[in-house]
Amino acid sequence: MKDKLGNVLDWLKSKGVDYADCRYVNTEAESLRVTNGVVDTLSRNSSIGVGIRVLHNGAWGFASIASTKEGDLKKAANKGLQTARASAMAKKENVRLAEQEAFHDRYNTPCEKDPFDVPTSDKIGLLLEISDRLAVDSKIKTAEASMDFFKTNKIFCSTEGAEIEQDIIESGGGFSATAYDGSQVQKRSYPNSHRGDFATRGYEFIEEMNFLDHVDSVREEAMQLLSADDCPDTEKDIIICGSQMALQVHESCGHPSELDRVLGTEISLAGGSFMQIKGLNDLKYGSDIVNIYADATIPGALGSFGYDDEGVRAQRSPIVKNGLHVGYLTSRETAPVIGQKSNGTMRADGWNRIPLIRMTNINLEPGEWELDDLIADTDDGIFFDMNKVWSIDDKRLNFQFGVECAWEIKNGKLGRMFKNPLYTGMTPKFWNSCDAICNKNHWRVWGVPNCGKGEPMQTARVAHGASPTRFRKVKVGVSK
Amino acid sequence: MIGKDKLFSTFEKVVKTSRADETEIVYIGEDNGLTRFANSTIHQNVNESNARILIRTIIGKKIGVAATNSISLNNLKATLRNSFEIAKYQKDNEHFPGLPGPADYTDINTFFESTSRFSPKDRARYVKKVFVRANRRKFTTAGSFATGDGEIAVFNSKGVRCYQPMTIANLGIIAMSDNSSGYSVGLSRKVEDIDPAALADVAVDKAFKSKKPKALEAGDYEVILEPAAVAAFFEWIAFIGFGSKAFIDKTSFLSDNIGKKLMDDAVTIYDDANDTGGIAMPFDFEGVPRKKVTFVEKGIGRGVVFDCTTGHREGVDSTGHALTADEQGEGAMPLNIFIEPGNKTKEEMIASVKKGILVTRFHYINGYIDTPRAVLTGMTRDGTFLIEDGKIKHGIKNLRFTDSLLRAFSDVKGISKDRGLIPPWWGSVGCICMPTMHLGSFKFTGTTDF
Numbered sequence: 001m002k003d004k005l006g007n008v009l010d011w012l013k014s015k016g017v018d019y020a021d022c023r024y025v026n027t028e029a030e031s032l033r034v035t036n037g038v039v040d041t042l043s044r045n046s047s048i049g050v051g052i053r054v055l056h057n058g059a060w061g062f063a064s065i066a067s068t069k070e071g072d073l074k075k076a077a078n079k080g081l082q083t084a085r086a087s088a089m090a091k092k093e094n095v096r097l098a099e100q101e102a103f104h105d106r107y108n109t110p111c112e113k114d115p116f117d118v119p120t121s122d123k124i125g126l127l128l129e130i131s132d133r134l135a136v137d138s139k140i141k142t143a144e145a146s147m148d149f150f151k152t153n154k155i156f157c158s159t160e161g162a163e164i165e166q167d168i169i170e171s172g173g174g175f176s177a178t179a180y181d182g183s184q185v186q187k188r189s190y191p192n193s194h195r196g197d198f199a200t201r202g203y204e205f206i207e208e209m210n211f212l213d214h215v216d217s218v219r220e221e222a223m224q225l226l227s228a229d230d231c232p233d234t235e236k237d238i239i240i241c242g243s244q245m246a247l248q249v250h251e252s253c254g255h256p257s258e259l260d261r262v263l264g265t266e267i268s269l270a271g272g273s274f275m276q277i278k279g280l281n282d283l284k285y286g287s288d289i290v291n292i293y294a295d296a297t298i299p300g301a302l303g304s305f306g307y308d309d310e311g312v313r314a315q316r317s318p319i320v321k322n323g324l325h326v327g328y329l330t331s332r333e334t335a336p337v338i339g340q341k342s343n344g345t346m347r348a349d350g351w352n353r354i355p356l357i358r359m360t361n362i363n364l365e366p367g368e369w370e371l372d373d374l375i376a377d378t379d380d381g382i383f384f385d386m387n388k389v390w391s392i393d394d395k396r397l398n399f400q401f402g403v404e405c406a407w408e409i410k411n412g413k414l415g416r417m418f419k420n421p422l423y424t425g426m427t428p429k430f431w432n433s434c435d436a437i438c439n440k441n442h443w444r445v446w447g448v449p450n451c452g453k454g455e456p457m458q459t460a461r462v463a464h465g466a467s468p469t470r471f472r473k474v475k476v477g478v479s480k
Numbered sequence: 481m482i483g484k485d486k487l488f489s490t491f492e493k494v495v496k497t498s499r500a501d502e503t504e505i506v507y508i509g510e511d512n513g514l515t516r517f518a519n520s521t522i523h524q525n526v527n528e529s530n531a532r533i534l535i536r537t538i539i540g541k542k543i544g545v546a547a548t549n550s551i552s553l554n555n556l557k558a559t560l561r562n563s564f565e566i567a568k569y570q571k572d573n574e575h576f577p578g579l580p581g582p583a584d585y586t587d588i589n590t591f592f593e594s595t596s597r598f599s600p601k602d603r604a605r606y607v608k609k610v611f612v613r614a615n616r617r618k619f620t621t622a623g624s625f626a627t628g629d630g631e632i633a634v635f636n637s638k639g640v641r642c643y644q645p646m647t648i649a650n651l652g653i654i655a656m657s658d659n660s661s662g663y664s665v666g667l668s669r670k671v672e673d674i675d676p677a678a679l680a681d682v683a684v685d686k687a688f689k690s691k692k693p694k695a696l697e698a699g700d701y702e703v704i705l706e707p708a709a710v711a712a713f714f715e716w717i718a719f720i721g722f723g724s725k726a727f728i729d730k731t732s733f734l735s736d737n738i739g740k741k742l743m744d745d746a747v748t749i750y751d752d753a754n755d756t757g758g759i760a761m762p763f764d765f766e767g768v769p770r771k772k773v774t775f776v777e778k779g780i781g782r783g784v785v786f787d788c789t790t791g792h793r794e795g796v797d798s799t800g801h802a803l804t805a806d807e808q809g810e811g812a813m814p815l816n817i818f819i820e821p822g823n824k825t826k827e828e829m830i831a832s833v834k835k836g837i838l839v840t841r842f843h844y845i846n847g848y849i850d851t852p853r854a855v856l857t858g859m860t861r862d863g864t865f866l867i868e869d870g871k872i873k874h875g876i877k878n879l880r881f882t883d884s885l886l887r888a889f890s891d892v893k894g895i896s897k898d899r900g901l902i903p904p905w906w907g908s909v910g911c912i913c914m915p916t917m918h919l920g921s922f923k924f925t926g927t928t929d930f
Contacts (some may be wrong), residue, residue, distance in 0.1 A: 033809050040809035043545035044562055047528065061600070062526040066549045076529070083513075083525045086600035090608050092521040120569040142729045185852055186488070230672045265518040267622040267654055271843065271861075274929075276695045391846040391880075393859040398880055398928035401856050402849050420850060424880070424926055440552050455516055455624045455903065456528070478882055478925045 001068065002165075005050070005157040008073045011021035012054060013159055019055040019097060021158040023309060024068065025351035028116065033146040034127040036135060041146070042124070051352035054080040058094025059087035064352040066381075096340045097332040100312060102161035102365055107306020108298050109169045111202035115149040119347045123147055126176075126211065131217045139223050141185075145175035146195050147206060148449070150461075162311040164453055168226065170461060171205045172198030175215070179222040183334045186225035186419055188416055190214040192243045193387050198447030198461060221405060224417055231406055231421035237381035239374060239470045242438075244403055245364060246446035246464035247387045252427040253285075253292050254362040254464070256396035257319045257327070258345075259334040261357075269455050271394025275325055277338060286431030289367055292320040294329055295465075296344060296360035302447030302463035303362075305347075307353035312344035319362070323432070329357050333376040349458040356454050358412045360361055361445060363465030367437025371468050374436050376412040382476060383407045383414060384421055390443065400424040400478070422477045430471060438467035481596075481631055482509060482551065484643040491635040494556045500537035500544075500564055502579045504636040505556075506765050506804055510908075512628030512710040515603040518613045520620045525600055531606055536805040537563040538579065542570035545805045568834050577792035582639040585769040586754045586762040590857045595647035595671040603627060606651065606676045613680035614655050619687050621680065623653040627671055630908065634767035642767040648759070648908035649674050654862055655683035659930070660693060661876055662686025663862035667901045667911060669759060686840060686863035690875025695927060696866060698879060702836035702893070703922040704829050704867065707900030709839045711858060711912040714749075714817045715904050716847035722751070722775050724790035724801075724846060725811030731851045733782045733886060743779040744892035746822065750774040751785060751801070751814035758816050758901060759911035763800060770800035774812065778930055779890075787812040815910030822895025822915060829894040829918040831870040837879070837924075838865040838872060854885040859928065880926035891920035 005022040026048045033041035050073055051064040061084030065076040070388040088387040127145040131426045134143035150170040157163050176189035191197045191209055196402015199205045209303040240248060256273040260266055261341065275283065286292075296314035298304050305314055310332050319327045334357065346355035375383070389402030406421035452459055491505045509531040516524035533556065534547045544567030548559040603625050614621045627649045634642040649671040655662045664682035666674040676853065719726070726732035753761050753770035763769050766788055774782045786794065787802030790811050801812035830838065840863030849855040859880050866873045896916040904912050 006718070031806065035809060037571075038573050038575065041545075041806065042543070042566055042570055043547065043806040044566060045547040045806065046559075047549045059522070060525060062524070064526075064528050064530070065532045076527075079527050083527060086604040087515075087522045087525040089523045089601065089604040090611060092515070092519070120566065124569060133846050142731075174923040178729060178731065182736075183852065184850075185731050190928065206842045263519075264622060265523050267518055268516060268624050268652060343808045352530050354524060354526050373768070385562075389846045389848045389857065391859070392843045392878070393878060393928045395928070395930060397930075398926055399858060399880075400846075400880060400882070400926065402846075404489070422849065422882075426928070455626070456512070456514055456526075 001444060002157060002163060004070050004073060005155065006047040006054065007070060008077045009157060012076055012077055012081065017054050017056045017081065018058065021053050021156060021157055023051045023351055024155040025049065026153045027350060029150045030116065030149045030181055031142065032123055032127060034131045035143060035144050037128065037131050039124055044076055044374065045206055046437050047350060050076065051348065051351045052080045053354065054079050054084045055095055056081055056084035057088045059084050059091045061087055061415045062292060062354045072227045079318060091135035096334055096336055098335045100332055100342065103307065103311060103313065104163045109167065109200045111169045113203035115171050115203040116151055121201055130175045130211055130215055134175065134219050137219060137223060138257045139179045139181060140177050140219055141180035142178040147173035148195065154217060156309065156311050158311055164307045164311055166306050168200055168305060169202055170198060170200050172196055173200060173206050177219045177222040179226050181226045184226060188218045188222040189386060190218045192446060193404060195449060196301045199300050200302055200304050225405060228417040228419040229273060231418040235473050235476040236476050237378055237470065237472050238474045238476065239378060239383045239468055241385045241468050242442060242444055242466045243446050244384055244387050245466035245469050246448065247390060249362055249364050249464045249466055250448055251390060251392045252396055252399055253319060254359040257329055258357045259328040259330045262328065263334060263337065270453055274395045274397050279325055280338065281324065281326055284323055284432065285320045285325040285428055286323045287434045288319055288323045289437060290323045290431055290434055292362065293318045294360050294362050298361050301361045301445040302461050303360040307344045308344040309348050310342065310346045312342045315344050317343040321420060329359065331357050347460060349460060350422040353456065353458050356458060358460040359451065361463040361465060362398060366440040366467050368444040369436050369438045371438050372440050374438060374468065375409055375414060378409045378470065379411055381409040382418065383409055389422065397427050399427065413458065421476065422478050423474050425474055433472045434469060435472055442467040481645060483627060487633045488635060488641060493553060494560055495637050497557060498537060498560055500539055500567060502538040502637050504536040504579055506534045506684040507633040510628060510630040511708060512626060513600055513603060514624055514626040515607055516624045517607050518622040519821045520615065522604060522607060534805050535559050535563045537567045539567045541572040541574060541576050542567045543573055543576060544570060545929065546903065547806060553689045555792065563892050565704040575789050575793040577636050577788055579636045580640060580766055580768050580788055582641065583769050585642060588671055588754065588760045588762050590760055591645040592647045592670045595627055595649050595669065596739045598627040610653055610680040613677050614684050615686065617684050618656055619655040619657050619684050621653055625651045634763065634765065636767060638814065640767035642763045644761065646876065646908060650903045651676060651679055653683040655687040657687055657691055660687045660690040661862045662690065663708065665902065667903045689872065690863050690865060692919050693875035693877045696876040698924040698926055700921055700923050702833055703919050704833065704836065704838045705917045706840050707916060708902050709842035710914040710917050711902035712842040712845050716845055716914050717885065718814050718817060718855060720847045721853045722784050723811050724784055724786045727784040728790060732858060733852050733854045734784055737781040739784060740781050741779055742781045742886055743776055743889040745779045746892040746895055747776055747779050747889050748820035749776040750818055751816050752818055753816040753910065758818065758913045759855060759908065761909045764802040765804045766802040767796045768802060770802040773799050785814045815906055818913045819915055821897045821899055823897055826896055826916045830867055830872065833867045833870060836867045838867055840864065841865060857882040877930055878928050879924040882925040883923040888919050888922050893916065893920050894918035
């Protein structure tokens, strides 16, 4: 395959392109879901093809084709070249790429048990047992359990001489119980909502989540929510659990720190960013204890890889340091705008799509608190657990999140349960109200398998390390 | 484009080798181009030639699904074997009634040569027109212009032979100044229906009129919602309200409310995939002809859409709204949603408002707050205006809403006679066709800085 890609790149060089790269991607995916004892999803999907990116006369073109035949690849390369020529008809200035070492390397996901070698009957057996045990009470209207696996082989070659092969395995799963009492619906999930937790690991990741140990508590809490009080409409000190903090970081720091958004190139769909370049090293994003960084090198985390889809090596870089906005997620095209080299965040969701700046593992550094001490230190608050609702404006300022379940905190103790809990705020004010973060004992990387961005839409699998965190005087309960 | 004859003859060869009781092959081929622009320059220009071929095999009541993106005979036969092996591992699905047999579907022209031939250079010419138009009034633009063709075929061992070639063209524009923005969109199967200059003018006009927006307190306001704003509700409601899974799971507001009054008498909402005024598609991904389904008729809950499996479970026929076999766990979904038009113009509705808000569109709506009450939250975007004494007064900074659609649609003061076609997230097999709506009460619960 590398020879074929090399031949295509040689042909493009002969046409005088400024730069070109080819990505061969072969992905196998398996999806399984049991709903109320019925296996309603059991499918395998394979997709193979090549994407060719061409920079000619300072303008981009991209073409992709579901083929690996050399003749087809050259046709796609020519289409990419012609498209770059069309782009040049409406360019303002030439695209400039940051310098980049041309690596020759190979990377593999750490994996103990290839999920595609685990018998399907074992996976279905586990999901059926979860579904059956969730549904033992008639108030549980929907018992769902799912697993998803991805195996990707990709080869990246460029006209600069890069030649990188990567094998990435991703595994994830989870379950939920939806309770219904004739008028209202309440749901609890494990280990996270929206199909569970994910990692760049093998089936051992599924086994380590010990699903069966958590079935009873999920079922019982879903039913308890039916008779819980509504979350009050008021202002409270709040503690947010680790998985919800992951989404808070995702929406209010990860996306706005994508430099392509900042430069306006995502405005047509997802919007822009309040983290403007003039605020770099100046914007007080959060309180002094807030440290957020990108790190694509965490072994097993869902946003980890060896090299991004521009051939830039995975790395760690700060975004917020001691509350100050100090960095962005960048690409070879955007990094020179702020006088830097790419920090390696360009990824495409397949051979057929162009790489975009995507989150890797965007993490909130742990603080010093034990969770019990933090709750004990809170006189009048609410503990928010596990995402249900997410919404944020197109510059990532005004957000509103809902969670599956919350508990009142009174005089340092967890009390009654609340249903339909929401909290809302403005990003910098919210993060500047952060006064306590739990320590590394409570810190965990949460996989987010469904981050949407771009046109045509692309789905990225990213992750966020976080631990329970406290914020002061936050508006809660705005659902009425 | 491969064409009906070649696809069917290939599938015939594959299905002949199947050891399953029933076999289905669904082909979705696409050849799409998309030109993306921002800061009045093209920054992405992409082409994709791809296909999805899904093979569903049935052994008794066990179902296996495998998919590939290669049409080669060897690959299809390997995918068939894979599907068969998966089916062997399955448990019986008692709700599955078997694959459907052949049925006549409406003959609709959904393919236009002009769109199919549209090249990257043609798209660049259109986009340049947008730049020129906006630059004249000193606005920059961002947006995307997609054109493409494709074909969908459904073939099964019980004789279903459905084939539909199609094209799509979709231009979305955001015009911007330092402190304002405006939006417009054009969608059609025929590229000549897209007028880049006219669309640019609409976006620029909104950005011009909303310059230096003023802050407005959150609260309960009368609103005029333009088609893109109304459509954003229904991208969510399609999933949480009108689909068969939500209905069966009791999470839909229609679940226990068929025949009950849910909205204002003026509101009739339906799905009609055979209406060529929308983005028509005459059969679903099981090869069942798409029927017109009314969700809400004059404010009264009427029904939801079904595929073969969920329909059988509920004791009704499929309405022709099946998703692809790998997605059927999500149940049936409506992909062509319409609200019946009224008899007013947007201007007449604005003129009737003492104090209210005109919304061009919403951003990042989420509908999981309380699905039985259809509570949604989201932000306004790209052109939000204060109306006072029947006139647009000035632009306002964006607002967050959190409200029940059932409550908001229970006080409808007017519906426009014109409707706009809005591209949904599910792509070229459908659309959302909405009028401008005048609601008596809508709850805004938050503000932002721009």
